[in-house]
Amino acid sequence: MAHHEISVATIQRLPLYLDYLKSVEKDIEFISATTIAFSLGLGEVQVRKDLASVSSSGKPKIGYNIHELISQLEDALGYHHVNNAIIVGAGKLGCALLGYEGFCRSGLEILAAFDSDQTKAGQYESGKPIYTVDALPDFCRDKEVRIGIITVPGEHAQKVCDLLVEAGILAIWNFAPVRLDIPKNIIVKNENMASSLAVLSTSLAKKLREA
């Protein structure tokens, strides 16, 4: 399948299908798009389109072989390739991500966290070591780290970003509430909590105006 043509909206729903299919995998062999749509509260047309982007093996009246579909979803999501990652910023958010249950099956392997606070160095969080930032460049090159996760305060994020790029990282997942100035060949995903909140609070404001 031509995975690179899948839309971002579809990609974001693929982990939902995967989680659901894994939860019922033990009990059934075939599953229909209708059942999946109903169970996840999604539209049937959307589910059919989403699944068609990763699999062409669904059969009329029978549905999808569930093990095959799981494997195809994992393949589309790149879960069969393990991506080594590190976190910079071992504060509350960094430590929350170190222990986040949802990453376990996703092919993201967070190897360690780095922090400028010397007193955190040598500690472990959710079983992962914390090092000082000085150790970052050598660590990234030795372990072929591809993903850098930034969870430092906004004012330090650009400096950390530059350090990660310098250390050969290919993709950055940025949780600091700032825009990063970053080379065009590096993949970046900004996770701005204030932007997410904005969607919620404007919907709420509209609802309250209409009430």
Added chain:
Amino acid sequence: MAHHEISVATIQRLPLYLDYLKSVEKDIEFISATTIAFSLGLGEVQVRKDLASVSSSGKPKIGYNIHELISQLEDALGYHHVNNAIIVGAGKLGCALLGYEGFCRSGLEILAAFDSDQTKAGQYESGKPIYTVDALPDFCRDKEVRIGIITVPGEHAQKVCDLLVEAGILAIWNFAPVRLDIPKNIIVKNENMASSLAVLSTSLAKKLREA
């Protein structure tokens, strides 16, 4: 302005404009869409369209009065109305959100966290009290809490969601990696870290295939 017609993509960018404008507010009185676009690394056409959705006061050759534009952005984002919120799940992610710096100016007032772990009750995190879940319904009604933030493990999320709806909450911000079964009149924003990661890792997989 007809705020309810603004697209979700635009709404998600509004906090970026606001942060930037506040950072330069002291130094200048007028600012052009061109300057804003350049500083944030966004397209000029996009910035003009986004700002047009919240303000009609930009003038050719002069630009926007910066204080006026800040106020219009805050108004569109509902920041002038304070929304009382609570967090359920005082684990690492819940505590990270309690202390998240980006919410301070956003009109989201997180009053307290609730947890099923009795030993956490009575403690404070980032200055906010933690209570047991039993105290949630009365607290929500007394304080007119409108937003519930769910940061419990996936298997407990639906139970917590039901409790919040029962307690009169209007909007739910869900960080648990599951779909919630929720009445249609309640606003819900799912924050699935695995979905965000999927966008990053599929881009990376594509990049590596092409390399």
